[in-house]
Amino acid sequence: MTSFASLSDLRDACRDLPAGDREAAEAVAAREATLTKPLQSLGRLEGLVEWLAYWQGNSPPTLDRIEMLVFAGNHGVTAQGVSAYPAEVTAQMVTNFANGRAAINQLARLTGANLRVLPLSLDTPTADFTTAPALPEDAFLEAVATGYDAVPADADLVVLGEMGIGNTTAAAALAAGLFGGGGERFAGRGTGIDDDGLARKCAVIDRALDTHADALSDPLLTAAALGGRELAAILGACLAARHARIPVLLDGFVCTAAAAPLYRLRADGLDHAQAGHLSAEAGHKTLLTELGMTPVLDLGMRLGEASGAAVALLVLRAGLACHSGMATFAEAQVSGRSS
Numbered sequence: 001m002t003s004f005a006s007l008s009d010l011r012d013a014c015r016d017l018p019a020g021d022r023e024a025a026e027a028v029a030a031r032e033a034t035l036t037k038p039l040q041s042l043g044r045l046e047g048l049v050e051w052l053a054y055w056q057g058n059s060p061p062t063l064d065r066i067e068m069l070v071f072a073g074n075h076g077v078t079a080q081g082v083s084a085y086p087a088e089v090t091a092q093m094v095t096n097f098a099n100g101r102a103a104i105n106q107l108a109r110l111t112g113a114n115l116r117v118l119p120l121s122l123d124t125p126t127a128d129f130t131t132a133p134a135l136p137e138d139a140f141l142e143a144v145a146t147g148y149d150a151v152p153a154d155a156d157l158v159v160l161g162e163m164g165i166g167n168t169t170a171a172a173a174l175a176a177g178l179f180g181g182g183g184e185r186f187a188g189r190g191t192g193i194d195d196d197g198l199a200r201k202c203a204v205i206d207r208a209l210d211t212h213a214d215a216l217s218d219p220l221l222t223a224a225a226l227g228g229r230e231l232a233a234i235l236g237a238c239l240a241a242r243h244a245r246i247p248v249l250l251d252g253f254v255c256t257a258a259a260a261p262l263y264r265l266r267a268d269g270l271d272h273a274q275a276g277h278l279s280a281e282a283g284h285k286t287l288l289t290e291l292g293m294t295p296v297l298d299l300g301m302r303l304g305e306a307s308g309a310a311v312a313l314l315v316l317r318a319g320l321a322c323h324s325g326m327a328t329f330a331e332a333q334v335s336g337r338s339s
Contacts, residue, residue: 002145002240007137007220010144014220014265017242020054020272027059034328039337045319048274048296052316055247055272056156060324063317068113068159069150069237070097070104070306073143073230074125075166076134077208082169082201084191090165091122093305097163103303104161107310111317113159118150120229129173130207133215133225140224140232147236151244158241159276159313161251161306162230162258165191171257172283173205173226177216178257178264179290182206188253188282188302219261227258234258242272249316251309252279252302256287263291276309277301 004010028050033039040046052061072094078087096102097117108115120143126134135143151158164170168190175186183202193201208226215221223235231254238259241248250256250273262269275288278295280302288295296312329336 002148004141004145007141010141011220011265014239014262014269017266017269018245020245021057022054024057024059025050025054028053028061028323032323034330035326036329036332036334037326042319042322045315045322048316049319049323051274052157052247052320055245057245061320062156063320065155066111066113066157066159066313067152067155068104068108068115068161068306068310070115070117070161070163071147071230071233072117072119072122072163073167073228074122075164075170075228076125076128077130077169077204078125078166079128080130080200080204081197082190082193082204083165084193084197085165087125087165090163091119093163094119094122102305103307104305104310107307111310111313113310113313116150118146118233120146120233126228129170129226130204130211133212134170134228135224135232137224139229143229143232144236147233148240150233151237151240151246153244155246157247157249157313157316158237159249159306159309160234160237160255161304161309162234162254163305164228164230167228167230167254168281169201169204170226170228170231171254173208174223174231175257175260175283175287176205176209177212177222177226178219178260179287182209185286186283190281219264223261231258235261238262238270238273242269245272248273249276249309249312250274251276251306252304253281253284253287254304255309256284256291260287260291274312276312279308
C-alpha cells in the first residue's frame, strides 16, 4: 500500500515525473507516413496514436487492458444548497453502478474497459469548506494514496471519472483557487440548479476562497482545502499513471479540476493525460484553456461518472485500428505521393 507521509512527500512525488518514449512515437509517425492515405488525412486520430505510443513505449501501442476508475465521495458543502439533489444520491448511484444500470456500465461494456467504482467514506462527508478545510492533511493524503493504489502498473490506458453530489462546487472552487477568479469564472449549474441556486453557488465558492486564502499559494493545500475525497483520489490515480508511464483519459470538469494540481506543480505534469471531452459545465472550457488541453470530443455532455471519457475511448480505438490495420502503399501496391 502506498503511503505519503506528508504533503512535502506527495509534492516531491508530483515533481519527480518520467518522460515518455520518443522513439516509440517516432516509429508510429513513420508508419503513418507510409499508409494508404494522404499525409495527416486522419487528423487528430494520428496524433492520439502517437501520444499512446509515447507514453506506453510501444509501437504500435495497445488498448488491451483499460482500467476505468470511478471514485465517489460526499461533500459537506451540500448543506449550503448548492445542488439540486440531496447528498444521499451519491450512495444510491454507487448502488446503481454495482447493479450495472448506469450509463457508465453500458459504455464500459461497449468499450471493453474494466470498470471499477470506488466509494470513499460516503458516510463521512468532507467538512463544509466555507468554514474549514474540506479534508485535514491525513485524510487528504489517505484519499490520494487510495487513488494511487487503484492503478495497476500493467494497464494500457486509465480512464478516470467521479460521482459525488456537490462536487461541481468543489471543482469550481478548486479551479478558482488554482488559476484565479471567483465563483463566477468557474461555477456552473451542476445537477441542474436554477438562477438563484447558481448565485448561491458562486457566493459559496467566494466565501471558501476567502476562508482559505492562505492556502492558495500551494496547489496541494488548495486541493485539500477545497476538494474532496474523490477529487484527491483522481489526483492520486493520475499521478500513479504518470509514474508507470500509462496514458490517461480524463472525464469532465470535476475530473480535470482534480488533476490540475499536477499541472500547477509541474508544467508538463499532465502531458500523459488527454481531456476526453468538453463538458457542458460552464467552467470546463476555461479550465482546459488554462491547462492548454484540447478535448477529444465536444458533445454537450455533463453527466460525469467517466461517461465522456468513455466515448472518447472509442475515438482512440478508431485511430489505433486504422494505424494497425491499414496497408502501406507498398503492401497494397498503390502508387504513393509524387515528390
